[in-house]
Amino acid sequence: MQVELYKMVFLLAVFALYCCSLHVKACNETLTYPSGVITSPNYPAFYNDSIYCTYELYSPFGYIINLRVEEVEFECCAVISDCDYLEIYNGSETTQYVDRFCSNGVRTYSSQQFFLVFRTDLQGGDIGFKMLYSWLSR
Ligand SMILES: *[C@@H]1O[C@H](CO)[C@@H](O)[C@H](O)[C@H]1NC(C)=O
Ligand SMILES: *[C@@H]1O[C@H](CO)[C@@H](O)[C@H](O)[C@H]1NC(C)=O
Numbered sequence: 001m002q003v004e005l006y007k008m009v010f011l012l013a014v015f016a017l018y019c020c021s022l023h024v025k026a027c028n029e030t031l032t033y034p035s036g037v038i039t040s041p042n043y044p045a046f047y048n049d050s051i052y053c054t055y056e057l058y059s060p061f062g063y064i065i066n067l068r069v070e071e072v073e074f075e076c077c078a079v080i081s082d083c084d085y086l087e088i089y090n091g092s093e094t095t096q097y098v099d100r101f102c103s104n105g106v107r108t109y110s111s112q113q114f115f116l117v118f119r120t121d122l123q124g125g126d127i128g129f130k131m132l133y134s135w136l137s138r
């Protein structure tokens with residue numbers, strides 16, 4: 001009985017590591033899974049007004065994160081920060097700015113750690129974003 005239990009726990013751990021990617025749809029998440037999909041809250045239905053969501057991505061020693069922004073459909077303004085946007089930072093906080101955008105165009109980034117900010121203003125929405133990430137050994 002005990003052996004069966006250990007076997008099951010072991011298999012579950014292997015499954016989590018290698019089998020599947022995680023789909024994160026919530027706000028303010030830390031992603032410590034080897035690969036996954038992140039979509040804005042409500043995606044593909046419209047996101048809400050006045051939200052501020054952050055996402056932290058970490059990879060273990062010896063790996064880097066390959067982050068691919070696949071789809072971006074936001075309410076966009078001439079001055080990006082006046083409407084809705086996504087920001088990418090290198091590291092675990094908002095010190096090392098990398099990019100800010102509000103409209104489509106596939107983009108890829110790589111780093112050991114990312115900090116992302118998704119921000120929407122008081123009114124006007126769209127379907128939001130979809131990103132894929134995975135750990136690559138370096
Ligand atoms: C969006 O707003 C609605 C209405 O206020 C709320 O019920 C819902 O939980 C919000 N969804 C998200 C993902 O914040
Ligand atoms: C996410 O975190 C921010 C603070 O960093 C907070 O203002 C916001 O309400 C949180 N969003 C949700 C949906 O919990």
Ligand SMILES: *[C@@H]1O[C@H](CO)[C@@H](O)[C@H](O)[C@H]1NC(C)=O
Binds near residue numbers: 090091098109110112
């Ligand atoms: C993040 O910083 C590391 C270390 O300085 C660098 O190698 C990497 O290219 C940076 N990635 C991005 C997306 O700026």
